[in-house]
Amino acid sequence: MSSNFEERDSPFGFEREYERAGMPGRGPRRMQRRKICRFCIDKVDYIDFKDVKLLQSYTPERGKILPRRISGVCATHQRMLAEAIKRARNIALLPYAAD
Amino acid sequence: MAEQRSYEIVFIINPDAEDAEVMRLTEAAQKIITDQGGNIVKTEMMGKRRLAYEINHKRDGVYVLLEVEGSGREIAEFERRMRVNDRVLRYMTVRVDEYRRRAQKLKDRRARKAERRPTAGKAKAAVPANDDDAESGVEAAA
Numbered sequence: 001m002s003s004n005f006e007e008r009d010s011p012f013g014f015e016r017e018y019e020r021a022g023m024p025g026r027g028p029r030r031m032q033r034r035k036i037c038r039f040c041i042d043k044v045d046y047i048d049f050k051d052v053k054l055l056q057s058y059t060p061e062r063g064k065i066l067p068r069r070i071s072g073v074c075a076t077h078q079r080m081l082a083e084a085i086k087r088a089r090n091i092a093l094l095p096y097a098a099d
Numbered sequence: 100m101a102e103q104r105s106y107e108i109v110f111i112i113n114p115d116a117e118d119a120e121v122m123r124l125t126e127a128a129q130k131i132i133t134d135q136g137g138n139i140v141k142t143e144m145m146g147k148r149r150l151a152y153e154i155n156h157k158r159d160g161v162y163v164l165l166e167v168e169g170s171g172r173e174i175a176e177f178e179r180r181m182r183v184n185d186r187v188l189r190y191m192t193v194r195v196d197e198y199r200r201r202a203q204k205l206k207d208r209r210a211r212k213a214e215r216r217p218t219a220g221k222a223k224a225a226v227p228a229n230d231d232d233a234e235s236g237v238e239a240a241a
Contacts, residue, residue, distance in 0.1 A: 043209065045202035049193070050109070050145075050164070091109050091191045092150040092160065 035072025039080075047080040049087035055094060059085060063098040105140075105199065106167045106174055110181060110190035111160035114147060121161050124186060128165065128177065135176050137169030154188045 039047070047054070058066045058073075058081055065085050068078040088094040110128070112121055121144075129139050145162035154160070167173065174192055181190040 045205045046198050087191065087193065089151070091111065091162075091189055092152055092154060093148075095151040 037072060037074035037077055039077035040074055044077065044080075047077070047084040049084040049091075050093070051084075052088065052093050055081070055085050055088050059094060061098060063095040102170075103168050103196075104171055104194055105196040106169070107193045107195050108165040108167060108174075108177065108190065109145075110163055110165075111150075111154070111188040112163065113186045113188060114157055114159040114161060116161065116186055120186070121163070124184075125163050128163075128181075131177050131180055132165070132167055132169065132173040135169070135173030137167050137173035139165060140168055141166035157188060160188050 049055070058071060060066055065082055068075070071078075073081060085094060089096050108128075112124055116124070125142065125144070129142065132139060141164075143164040145164055147159055147161050150158055150160050178190065178192065181187050
């Protein structure tokens with residue numbers, strides 16, 4: 001399972017942090033600087049449900065939507081992202097549930 | 100109901116269908132829409148893709164994307180036809196004109212903010228120079 005984890009391309013390394021967050025007591029708990037919303041920096045106004053690559057980076061392994069407390073996405077963009085992911089699921093571009 | 104709406108339609112055709120049949124189905128779909136007074140803006144064959152999960156025991160599907168303008172009547176007709184067509188594994192229609200308007204509004208608001216900023220930004224011009232560049236790049240693209 002963990003090897004599968006490594007293989008997934010994750011440009012931001014969100015998945016890794018996600019995993020760590022779920023397992024307290026593993027290594028020192030570092031204070032992390034507040035992450036800035038990537039979509040705000042790139043000035044994204046609409047998140048397309050057909051952009052599978054982008055959406056995949058926000059749906060780790062299990063296929064769940066990455067919470068914004070992990071990714072640092074702002075509320076506005078998280079809403080757009082969630083909607084796009086749900087649409088992509090509807091037309092089988094993304095899984096509802098993996099394994 | 101006179102207003103023009105924009106839609107994006109994605110539908111997935113059975114992977115066993117031959118290229119000719121895919122074309123035939125796509126043309127049939129376009130005809131349904133134009134017959135009802137709709138307007139085809141774009142047709143994109145996204146090709147055969149692996150499905151994220153099985154639909155009707157199929158692991159692949161041929162994706163077709165249509166961009167349509169119209170009143171909404173052609174969408175109702177299109178969906179009615181798609182429901183009974185067993186060569187179509189799945190279809191989805193998304194109304195996009197409202198999202199586009201919203202995106203435009205956000206863009207305009209950003210442009211207005213960028214106009215106001217330079218006076219405040221001059222005091223520490225060295226630092227925000229990068230940010231301003233990006234801003235003007237966006238405006239140029241718009």
